[in-house]
Amino acid sequence: DCMEESERVLTMLNALMDVAEAETGVMRLEKTAVSVPEIIDSIVDLYEVVAEDKGIRIQTNLPQELLIHADRTRLQQVIANLLDNAIKYSGEGTEIEISARVEDTWAVISISDQGSGIPPGNINQIWDRLYRGDHSRSQRGLGLGLSFVQAIVHAHGGTVGVESEMNKGSRFTVRLPVGSDEG
Numbered sequence: 001d002c003m004e005e006s007e008r009v010l011t012m013l014n015a016l017m018d019v020a021e022a023e024t025g026v027m028r029l030e031k032t033a034v035s036v037p038e039i040i041d042s043i044v045d046l047y048e049v050v051a052e053d054k055g056i057r058i059q060t061n062l063p064q065e066l067l068i069h070a071d072r073t074r075l076q077q078v079i080a081n082l083l084d085n086a087i088k089y090s091g092e093g094t095e096i097e098i099s100a101r102v103e104d105t106w107a108v109i110s111i112s113d114q115g116s117g118i119p120p121g122n123i124n125q126i127w128d129r130l131y132r133g134d135h136s137r138s139q140r141g142l143g144l145g146l147s148f149v150q151a152i153v154h155a156h157g158g159t160v161g162v163e164s165e166m167n168k169g170s171r172f173t174v175r176l177p178v179g180s181d182e183g
Contacts (some may be wrong), residue, residue, distance in 0.1 A: 021070050029071040036100045036107055037062040039072065043079045045099065047087060055092035058083075061099040068107045074152045075176075078160075081149050082111045082172050089115035090169070106158075107178050112171040118164040133144060149174075 045111050051058050068075075073141075087097045094114035101108050152161040159179050164170035 021103075029074060031069050031071055033067050034070045034072050035074060036066040036068060036075075036109065039075055040079055040098055040100060040109070043076060043083055046080070047083050051087050051096065054087060054090070055094075056087055056090050057095045059095060059097045061097060063100060063102070066100055066102060066107055066178075068177060068178055070156055071092070071152075074156070078149050078152050078174060079109070079111075081146070083145075086111055086113035086115065086170075086172075089113065091115065094169075102178060103175075105178050106175045109176070110171055112169060112173040114169040117166040117168055118162065118170055119166060120164075123162060123164065 013098060033125065034074060044060060048058060081099065083096070090096060090113045096114075097110075097112045099110045099112075150160050153174055159175045160172065162170055162172050
């Protein structure tokens with residue numbers, strides 16, 4: 001029990017450090033040309049078995065190619081976290097859709113689920129570190145995932161937002177610059 005608790009605390013501290021680094025602008029990003037569809041497909045492959053076990057279908061709507069200048073590992077963490085949440089809060093027989101497209105100078109990635117939704121009064125709080133809404137407390141997690149997602153997206157010069165309706169689902173939308181920035 002002590003080892004498990006120590007591991008949980010260490011995981012939480014590392015996640016808090018990552019969030020703090022990203023928020024203060026000191027997180028080192030190893031930016032390269034990254035294929036958004038390739039990253040999404042690889043994350044979907046990882047999570048497909050978990051989704052199938054829960055009776056959830058994952059659909060993708062991706063362009064042939066969409067390159068952005070980003071940190072591959074950090075972008076994978078963003079997509080994985082959002083997909084994990086979508087699976088966690090969706091019920092059997094539902095569907096999750098992940099799409100990507102270009103809009104002006106932005107790569108727009110959306111993850112939509114048909115899950116429990118987020119109460120309107122909690123929408124702004126979900127980005128806070130260690131925040132866990134009433135309906136999420138029974139689920140595994142530390143309450144750091146969405147603050148981590150937001151911090152990484154902001155470190156890349158992008159934005160992340162959510163639209164949600166109770167008992168109908170949520171759509172998280174990540175916008176990242178398409179252009180190359182060598183700085």
